[in-house]
Amino acid sequence: MKAVAGKIDLGDYFDANAVANDETQQFLSNAFVNNPTLENPGSAPGAVMYYDTRKSWRIGAGVQHSSNSGFAVLDHPYYISEIDYTTHFFRGLEGNYRLLGHMNGAKAGDNKGFGISVDQILFPTVTAFARYGLNKPTGATHKYAWSAGFEKAKLFPSRPSDALGFAFGQQEGTSVKVDSLTEIYYRFYLSDHLSMSPQLQWLIRSSRPDLSASAGVLEHE
Numbered sequence: 001m002k003a004v005a006g007k008i009d010l011g012d013y014f015d016a017n018a019v020a021n022d023e024t025q026q027f028l029s030n031a032f033v034n035n036p037t038l039e040n041p042g043s044a045p046g047a048v049m050y051y052d053t054r055k056s057w058r059i060g061a062g063v064q065h066s067s068n069s070g071f072a073v074l075d076h077p078y079y080i081s082e083i084d085y086t087t088h089f090f091r092g093l094e095g096n097y098r099l100l101g102h103m104n105g106a107k108a109g110d111n112k113g114f115g116i117s118v119d120q121i122l123f124p125t126v127t128a129f130a131r132y133g134l135n136k137p138t139g140a141t142h143k144y145a146w147s148a149g150f151e152k153a154k155l156f157p158s159r160p161s162d163a164l165g166f167a168f169g170q171q172e173g174t175s176v177k178v179d180s181l182t183e184i185y186y187r188f189y190l191s192d193h194l195s196m197s198p199q200l201q202w203l204i205r206s207s208r209p210d211l212s213a214s215a216g217v218l219e220h221e
Contacts, residue, residue, distance in 0.1 A: 001049070002052075015038060015131075016117065018119040037143075041065065041068070045064065082099065098117040102114075110139075113134055129151075133145050168181070185200075
């Protein structure tokens with residue numbers, strides 16, 4: 001049993017993923033670090049409780065103030081819960097499957113949604129990931145989002161610690177068009193304790209107002 005309380009970020013405890021969850025080592029875009037549809041408050045007062053059966057199953061729940069404030073902590077909070085399952089059904093290789101549900105009391109109609117997060121080892125050096133999330137449109141910023149990709153380790157025999165990552169994802173707001181994003185990185189180690197990750201992002205289509213003009217030119221051409 002694990003319990004944590006204080007000023008926390010629920011993204012550190014829920015929607016984990018072996019391939020897409022750490023912006024210091026893996027993908028940089030927020031669309032691949034956590035599921036955009038969760039829309040959690042970020043760092044704010046809250047509490048988390050997790051129970052690990054030590055037999056493949058884990059269950060957790062969290063509650064958090066809807067803004068970074070120490071006042072009226074229990075007024076319209078954000079709730080999240082998750083069930084995790086670890087299995088070796090695919091050729092004896094480990095896979096992690098997570099089902100999440102959330103409710104944001106600060107949004108209109110106590111906005112609700114669910115999500116899934118999966119990472120599965122396909123080969124000893126290749127791990128794939130996938131995410132999907134769907135929100136009730138009322139009060140939500142994102143209607144749905146999905147992403148998928150992989151990480152390939154030991155791309156070159158002479159560099160066993162390096163890794164190549166690729167991800168593609170889409171998300172749709174409740175009042176805007178679909179965003180599409182691709183990201184590629186290559187993490188190489190300069191020493192045992194120092195690595196660098198050149199990366200490339202391709203924003204195929206964006207609903208951001210500051211990019212709408214350039215996007216319109218590209219679509220017209």
